[in-house]
Amino acid sequence: xxxxxxxxxxxxxxxxxxxxxxxxxxxxxxxxxxxxxxxxxxxxxxxxxxxxxxxxxxxxxxxxxxxxxxxxxxxxxxxxxxxxxxxxxxxxxxxxxxxxxxxxxxxxxxxxxxxxxxxxxxxxxxxxxxxxxxxxxxxxxxxxxxxxxxxxxxxxxxxxxxxxxxxxxxxxxxxxxxxxxxxxxxxxxxxxxxxxxxxxxxxxxxxxxxxxxxxxxxxxxxxxxxxxxxxxxxxxxxxxxxxxxxxxxxxxxxxxxxxxxxxxxxxxxxxxxxxxxxxxxxxxxxxxxxxxxxxxxxxxxxxxxxxxxxxxxxxxxxxxxxxxxxxxxxxxxxxxxxxxxxxxxxxxxxxxxxxxxxxxxxxxxxxxxxxxxxxxxxxxxxxx
Amino acid sequence: xxxxxxxxxxxxxxxxxxxxxxxxxxxxxxxxxxxxxxxxxxxxxxxxxxxxxxxxxxxxxxxxxxxxxxxxxxxxxxxxxxxxxxxxxxxxxxxxxxxxxxxxxxxxxxxxxxxxxxxxxxxxxxxxxxxxxxxxxxxxxxxxxxxxxxxxxxxxxxxxxxxxxxxxxxxxxxxxxxxxxxxxxxxxxxxxxxxxxxxxxxxxxxxxxxxxxxxxxxxxxxxxxxxxxxxxxxxxxxxxxxxxxxxxxxxxxxxxxxxxxxxxxxxxxxxxxxxxxxxxxxxxxxxxxxxxxxxxxxxxxxxxxxxxx
Numbered sequence: 001x002x003x004x005x006x007x008x009x010x011x012x013x014x015x016x017x018x019x020x021x022x023x024x025x026x027x028x029x030x031x032x033x034x035x036x037x038x039x040x041x042x043x044x045x046x047x048x049x050x051x052x053x054x055x056x057x058x059x060x061x062x063x064x065x066x067x068x069x070x071x072x073x074x075x076x077x078x079x080x081x082x083x084x085x086x087x088x089x090x091x092x093x094x095x096x097x098x099x100x101x102x103x104x105x106x107x108x109x110x111x112x113x114x115x116x117x118x119x120x121x122x123x124x125x126x127x128x129x130x131x132x133x134x135x136x137x138x139x140x141x142x143x144x145x146x147x148x149x150x151x152x153x154x155x156x157x158x159x160x161x162x163x164x165x166x167x168x169x170x171x172x173x174x175x176x177x178x179x180x181x182x183x184x185x186x187x188x189x190x191x192x193x194x195x196x197x198x199x200x201x202x203x204x205x206x207x208x209x210x211x212x213x214x215x216x217x218x219x220x221x222x223x224x225x226x227x228x229x230x231x232x233x234x235x236x237x238x239x240x241x242x243x244x245x246x247x248x249x250x251x252x253x254x255x256x257x258x259x260x261x262x263x264x265x266x267x268x269x270x271x272x273x274x275x276x277x278x279x280x281x282x283x284x285x286x287x288x289x290x291x292x293x294x295x296x297x298x299x300x301x302x303x304x305x306x307x308x309x310x311x312x313x314x315x316x317x318x319x320x321x322x323x324x325x326x327x328x329x330x331x332x333x334x335x336x337x338x339x340x341x342x343x344x345x346x347x348x349x350x351x352x353x354x355x356x357x358x359x360x361x362x363x364x365x366x367x368x369x370x371x372x373x374x375x376x377x378x379x380x381x382x383x384x
Numbered sequence: 385x386x387x388x389x390x391x392x393x394x395x396x397x398x399x400x401x402x403x404x405x406x407x408x409x410x411x412x413x414x415x416x417x418x419x420x421x422x423x424x425x426x427x428x429x430x431x432x433x434x435x436x437x438x439x440x441x442x443x444x445x446x447x448x449x450x451x452x453x454x455x456x457x458x459x460x461x462x463x464x465x466x467x468x469x470x471x472x473x474x475x476x477x478x479x480x481x482x483x484x485x486x487x488x489x490x491x492x493x494x495x496x497x498x499x500x501x502x503x504x505x506x507x508x509x510x511x512x513x514x515x516x517x518x519x520x521x522x523x524x525x526x527x528x529x530x531x532x533x534x535x536x537x538x539x540x541x542x543x544x545x546x547x548x549x550x551x552x553x554x555x556x557x558x559x560x561x562x563x564x565x566x567x568x569x570x571x572x573x574x575x576x577x578x579x580x581x582x583x584x585x586x587x588x589x590x591x592x593x594x595x596x597x598x599x600x601x602x603x604x605x606x607x608x609x610x611x612x613x614x615x616x617x618x619x620x621x622x623x624x625x626x627x628x629x630x631x632x633x634x635x636x637x638x639x640x641x642x643x644x645x646x647x648x649x650x651x652x653x654x655x656x657x658x659x660x661x662x663x664x665x666x667x668x669x670x671x672x673x674x675x676x677x678x679x680x681x682x683x684x685x686x687x688x689x690x691x692x693x
Contacts, residue, residue, distance in 0.1 A: 160514055161539015185503075185515045185539075192522030193515065195677050196531040205675040207527040211535075224535040224542070277532075287681060 008058040016051040026068035031059035043072040060304035063295035083187040089288035091176035092141035103136035103345040145176040151282040173303025173310035198289035203281025218258030234276040307371035336370035338379040388447030393483040395454035415569035426453035434475035462563040467613025473560035474646035477553040511540035520551040525617030627667040
């Protein structure tokens with residue numbers, strides 16, 4: 001790993017000034033080094049001390065706490081949290097998308113069977129659920145997660161009242177994005193309150209029963225609820241098949257008009273709406289949002305599974321952002337010779353094309369490309 | 385009398401805190417001042433009512449006494465322990481819910497704003513800020529209360545007056561639960577002893593631990609919450625009961641577990657438990673548990689009873 005460490009060190013020497021974390025003295029920091037050793041409960045007096053640490057001890061992974069604490073270095077129960085960023089994690093690994101997983105390789109830990117694509121829940125040969133997956137990442141992972149970022153920003157600003165300058169987007173450095181609200185009242189949400197907000201953004205647990213208004217035997221849906229509106233819209237979209245009579249009723253409901261619904265039909269529609277609310281909601285990992293004790297990647301630090309920068313992006317930038325160009329942060333020198341362990345598909349970094357490579361092949365690559373295949377676990381460095 | 389109304393109905397309010405400040409009340413006054421004998425008596429009575437679950441109507445003549453009694457009661461309850469404090473918290477919340485019907489909307493809004501930091505909007509209805517709403521509703525069960533089923537716009541949630549009272553009463557609960565546990569002067573300590581005995585007697589049929597086996601984390605969490613005397617939502621109680629009955633606990637054992645619930649009522653609890661037993665309800669799916677907010681994290685089980693069937 002010495003070669004990689006040198007690349008990371010060069011990055012932090014040149015780019016430490018781009019590392020920015022607010023309220024440094026009130027946060028806990030955690031680092032994982034290249035031997036896998038973890039240092040937790042650390043704190044810094046100010047930003048420059050943090051930057052200096054990164055230059056002197058370039059970490060493989062660098063994290064900070066979403067919470068601000070009175071005693072950031074104390075054990076968890078004595079930290080005394082003040083408030084916490086509201087964090088949303090969008091990761092394409094959770095989506096099980098075929099195109100996004102095309103180059104992912106899974107292996108059954110029980111019988112050793114392996115294959116490509118979306119990993120099955122259970123081994124098709126021996127039935128074991130113990131699967132290990134080596135994910136790859138491609139443009140599709142990024143475009144999918146960008147869509148979710150857009151939905152989430154809409155909900156945060158339109159419904160939850162976050163002002164746009166309180167919302168920060170950053171690329172995770174791997175297969176998705178982080179969206180955070182770092183200032184304002186939303187940072188005072190309790191853990192349980194965060195679950196309410198996360199479920200809201202996801203449309204999860206939507207049950208329109210309290211939003212039905214019955215007048216003279218006609219049922220209306222309260223369209224002041226943006227989730228109800230979104231769910232109706234989704235039902236009317238091309239992706240959902242409805243009988244003509246039901247479609248007509250959904251159309252009337254979406255215009256704020258009352259319809260007559262039999263009890264069976266009502267139940268059926270209720271279920272359709274529940275499903276549509278979730279399908280049209282943002283796909284986030286709600287457990288991350290709820291966890292105020294969480295440590296999360298420092299924006300602009302290097303992700304130790306890709307060598308990419310966890311770039312902080314403005315609301316105008318994230319749409320056009322391309323990690324394979326914009327987030328490549330490691331230098332090209334020194335070049336590193338690697339031996340391929342698992343199939344590496346063709347990929348482009350900084351507009352340069354690489355691969356495909358097959359197992360056993362030995363190739364000389366620019367530092368950032370070597371780091372990428374090594375950190376993905378598909379190749380190993382050859383000592384020269 | 386109108387002056388003292390808020391003190392009577394909301395002895396936890398900012399107005400009450402200001403009064404305590406102004407009068408410079410000390411713990412010693414509360415314990416020894418002969419003029420505060422009534423306050424101590426009311427505190428004791430309040431705690432007994434909390435154990436029994438019957439609302440005590442306030443002393444209409446002297447609202448100041450009501451505030452003193454409230455302060456003494458929570459200090460004593462906290463001294464007795466978390467379960468007693470939780471019981472008092474629940475009692476205060478219910479008491480507020482009943483008495484606050486008399487408050488005008490304006491007074492209610494003042495209270496929420498001044499004491500608990502709620503923010504409001506008033507265009508076409510009553511809107512509460514989304515943070516105050518979410519932090520408050522989390523303790524209330526049922527789909528109607530979930531943020532996802534509410535009208536939410538620009539950081540505010542549409543509520544009616546009853547909703548607002550219910551939300552405030554959740555904050556009352558949280559506020560009482562924040563009472564520190566401190567040493568008390570003798571006269572109060574004596575009340576604490578008496579209440580502690582009375583409370584222990586109520587819970588005497590202490591729960592004998594039947595084998596826990598390898599319960600899923602959601603169930604373990606619910607059991608430890610109950611043991612700590614915390615309140616569980618209706619859904620949580622259902623899930624726990626259905627699970628325990630399905631893994632072979634008797635109705636009696638389940639009932640004993642619920643004795644530490646802050647609002648435990650033997651008649652209602654045993655009716656609910658035997659209803660679930662009779663219908664042979666299965667515990668909810670993991671998906672449903674997640675939607676109810678009762679899943680503490682992925683434990684690898686596909687359903688709650690995995691490993692028990």
